[in-house]
Amino acid sequence: xxxxxxxxxxxxxxxxxxxxxxxxxxxxxxxxxxxxxxxxxxxxxxxxxxxxxxxxxxxxxxxxxxxxxxxxxxxxxxxxxxxxxxxxxxxxxxxxxxxxxxxxxxxxxxxxxxxxxxxxxxxxxxxxxxxxxxxxxxxxxxxxxxxxxxxxxxxxxxxxxxxxxxxxxxxxxxxxxxxxxxxxxxxxxxxxxxxxxxxxxxxxxxxxxxxxxxxxxxxxxxxxxxxxxxxxxxxxxxxxxxxxxxxxxxxxxxxxxxxxxxxxxxxxxxxxxxxxxxxxxxxxxxxxxxxxxxxxxxxxxxxxxxxxxxxxxxxxxxxxxxxxxxxxxxxxxxxxxxxxxx
Amino acid sequence: xxxxxxxxxxxxxxxxxxxxxxxxxxxxxxxxxxxxxxxxxxxxxxxxxxxxxxxxxxxxxxxxxxxxxxxxxxxxxxxxxxxxxxxxxxxxxxxxxxxxxxxxxxxxxxxxxxxxxxxxxxxxxxxxxxxxxxxxxxxxxxxxxxxxxxxxxxxxxxxxxxxxxxxxxxxxxxxxxxxxxxxxxxxxxxxxxxxxxxxxxxxxxxxxxxxxxxxxxxxxxxxxxxxxxxxxxxxxxxxxxxxxxxxxxxxxxxxxxxxxxxxxxxxxxxxxxxxxxxxxxxxxxxxxxxxxxxxxxxxxxxxxxxxxxxxxxxxxxxxxxxxxxxxxxxxxxxxxxxxxxxxxxxxxxxxxxxxxxxxxxxxxxxxxxxxxxxxxxxxxxxxxxxxxxxxxxxxxxxxxxxxxxxxxxxxxxxxxxxxxxxxxxxxxxxxxxxxxxxxxxxxxx
Ligand code: HDD
Ligand code: HEM
Ligand code: HEM
Numbered sequence: 001x002x003x004x005x006x007x008x009x010x011x012x013x014x015x016x017x018x019x020x021x022x023x024x025x026x027x028x029x030x031x032x033x034x035x036x037x038x039x040x041x042x043x044x045x046x047x048x049x050x051x052x053x054x055x056x057x058x059x060x061x062x063x064x065x066x067x068x069x070x071x072x073x074x075x076x077x078x079x080x081x082x083x084x085x086x087x088x089x090x091x092x093x094x095x096x097x098x099x100x101x102x103x104x105x106x107x108x109x110x111x112x113x114x115x116x117x118x119x120x121x122x123x124x125x126x127x128x129x130x131x132x133x134x135x136x137x138x139x140x141x142x143x144x145x146x147x148x149x150x151x152x153x154x155x156x157x158x159x160x161x162x163x164x165x166x167x168x169x170x171x172x173x174x175x176x177x178x179x180x181x182x183x184x185x186x187x188x189x190x191x192x193x194x195x196x197x198x199x200x201x202x203x204x205x206x207x208x209x210x211x212x213x214x215x216x217x218x219x220x221x222x223x224x225x226x227x228x229x230x231x232x233x234x235x236x237x238x239x240x241x242x243x244x245x246x247x248x249x250x251x252x253x254x255x256x257x258x259x260x261x262x263x264x265x266x267x268x269x270x271x272x273x274x275x276x277x278x279x280x281x282x283x284x285x286x287x288x289x290x291x292x293x294x295x296x297x298x299x300x301x302x303x304x305x306x307x308x309x310x311x312x313x314x315x316x317x318x319x320x321x322x323x324x325x326x327x328x329x330x331x332x333x334x335x336x337x338x339x340x341x342x
Numbered sequence: 343x344x345x346x347x348x349x350x351x352x353x354x355x356x357x358x359x360x361x362x363x364x365x366x367x368x369x370x371x372x373x374x375x376x377x378x379x380x381x382x383x384x385x386x387x388x389x390x391x392x393x394x395x396x397x398x399x400x401x402x403x404x405x406x407x408x409x410x411x412x413x414x415x416x417x418x419x420x421x422x423x424x425x426x427x428x429x430x431x432x433x434x435x436x437x438x439x440x441x442x443x444x445x446x447x448x449x450x451x452x453x454x455x456x457x458x459x460x461x462x463x464x465x466x467x468x469x470x471x472x473x474x475x476x477x478x479x480x481x482x483x484x485x486x487x488x489x490x491x492x493x494x495x496x497x498x499x500x501x502x503x504x505x506x507x508x509x510x511x512x513x514x515x516x517x518x519x520x521x522x523x524x525x526x527x528x529x530x531x532x533x534x535x536x537x538x539x540x541x542x543x544x545x546x547x548x549x550x551x552x553x554x555x556x557x558x559x560x561x562x563x564x565x566x567x568x569x570x571x572x573x574x575x576x577x578x579x580x581x582x583x584x585x586x587x588x589x590x591x592x593x594x595x596x597x598x599x600x601x602x603x604x605x606x607x608x609x610x611x612x613x614x615x616x617x618x619x620x621x622x623x624x625x626x627x628x629x630x631x632x633x634x635x636x637x638x639x640x641x642x643x644x645x646x647x648x649x650x651x652x653x654x655x656x657x658x659x660x661x662x663x664x665x666x667x668x669x670x671x672x673x674x675x676x677x678x679x680x681x682x683x684x685x686x687x688x689x690x691x692x693x694x695x696x697x698x699x700x701x702x703x704x705x706x707x708x709x710x711x712x713x714x715x716x717x718x719x720x721x722x723x724x725x726x727x728x729x730x731x732x733x734x735x736x737x738x739x740x741x742x743x744x745x746x747x748x749x750x751x752x753x754x755x756x757x758x759x760x761x762x763x764x765x766x767x768x769x770x771x772x773x774x775x776x777x778x779x780x781x782x783x784x785x786x787x
Contacts, residue, residue, distance in 0.1 A: 318445075
């Protein structure tokens, strides 16, 4: 019982990281692909939109990690060993991005250093989700070989393959898409709105293309992705629901509405995560030669799982109301239009 | 550099870096809350300016503390997978609770930084206090995890298997209270002296004297109280080390020979060949007295500990000497401040007095790093005292030294940037906060 509580929290933490953290990365990605003169504006809207909840965003990742190492240590350590290199690169991205974000907002002097912070911020906003996707892709790619005897096969080809890389690119475009949708809701002027709608469109196309590439590379890497996604009712339903909601989303955008866009986009990402994890459950790591690491078989001691579940449940009692109130207060502020700063 | 040493160095570097940021992130909110309280009470805008100036510092440190902490939670697995595989479920309890504490801290910080003029002023003030309290809680929790490595409990180790796991018992292990107490006081002492010193420097340079004097006063009171308490808490820690890790205590003291009426060895150069400590001051019987409250108690020396279970003696000994010496120095500074405050008011503005505190800027942080060196190096060769050796915990991946070089480069440049940012922050104080009293329009805001 408690085991399932923990698993649900793990999934939700990943989902929320993908949604909230993803929108946050995506904002940097959009900035990367925005022309020079529009950058400053995009940045300002972005800062007002994510500033207050920014600190809380990457907590979801930490929670997922803690759940893994307390509840499923064998999975955590296998990934740590065989995906060491992409994990380190992702960490570098997180460090660079987090500090650049803080510096550009809190630096007392505004001068050329801002340019440096911005550069670091946008590039690391690209690198971090790219490698996050690569890590997620590698986990299910069946390329992790725990019996490998050469450096390359044990530590490099475990993640450096077409499938993982295309999943990385797909993640990047999803983040960009989320951010564009999110920012549409933040804009006040028609011009700005138009700009973000165009960005959302571009990111949507990028997601479709990279999503297609994922299927192509899956075939060439002999990964039965089509069967995972379409081979079961849940997968098909989720894909259908995501498609329908995408159509509704674009209909609403064209109609000039801003309400519910975020919910729809969030819903799509949820469906995508659901399809990709459902068929695997409970095996979250697929190894070379058909082995796998299951959440059920690799759970830690019962007492540890129990304590972890309790900690998560009690923690939520404190966190959720506070987080909701935080988002609510600043949403209210923005609607009033008074953008008072620190 | 061999990979095992590289992994240890990378862990030490990351923690040594994180600890500085997290201690500041843990303590500064309290300074802020005091200044903020005075602003709400007295409506003196200088207090508001101090609060705002400090809150920018907190934001910078929080962000760097958070990213370096995120790195750590991955590094435990990246560097010590065999340790985490077994220890994760046992000592994970504090980490899972810590998640909640961090979260609340981050949320409260969001309210605080972005909440000026948005909320009821006292609610806003309270969110700042919550930042501080949850910061302290996370500090206590993570130290409880570390103390489990010094004093493992909450499981049985049978034939290489970890069974009967009890995470709650593991969290409240024999060392958690002493370590957490000592750590929290250390954070206040280190941050307090550093902040006070920076403001003292500004007073000497005759910049915004009012602003910096008020800021100095808030920081130094925390620092002085902490410095008075620290030796007491250190004594409690030493007694607890004697019980749970005699090898560590022996290394700290460079105490080679088991004997009754053991001398306290101060300073000196331990020679592992001759088993002598040269050039040291020895106070007969004091070690026995301090560790067991009894002159005649026998204190285990390194001779009772097999060579393969001994920690590096010289490093542990020097680090301990440095910590204690700096602790005594800070105690003396605290006394000087108290004398000035109650007896010799004219000292408070004297240049020599201010210079003394400028010189003290780094002391607390040096002591902090030295203290952790004692704890961690003194635990070697064990990663879990008496249960698992560090060498058995390290990752099988080769080439860790390159990762170590990379992390070193990143942390070095990060430190430089943070120092640069703080320098700019302080340099901007006159422009941003030095509002002539004759301009009420601005000073009110
Ligand atoms: C401002 C920093 C600072 C200062 C002035 C002191 N310490 Fe300390 N000490 C620490 C900062 C610290 C620390 C970094 O916070 C440690 C590392 C782990 C811990 O729990 O606290 C520590 C550990 C530590 C330990 C090892 C605990 C263990 O392994 O469990 C002992 C025995 C002492 N200290 C004793 C002292 C004594 C007798 C001091 C006398 C003045 C002293 N410390 C001052
Ligand atoms: C922030 C304060 C800390 C500092 C400065 C610190 C410092 C160090 C140092 C110097 C080492 C290397 C020891 C050696 O190679 O001889 C080390 C190792 C290690 N520390 Fe700490 N430590 C701190 C806190 C912690 C905490 C809170 C944990 C875990 C909860 C921890 C876990 C480890 C681990 C797993 C190792 C590697 C194994 C070992 O060498 O023992 N440390 N740390
Ligand atoms: C004695 C050692 C440590 C102390 C006192 C300490 C304390 C703290 C504090 C107070 C914070 C809040 C950040 C801030 O306010 O600036 C923090 C952040 C963090 N620490 Fe540590 N920490 C220590 C070691 C560790 C270790 C060993 C880990 C990982 C295993 C870790 C993981 C984290 C994480 C993930 C964060 C980021 C949380 C966030 O995003 O807010 N810390 N630490």
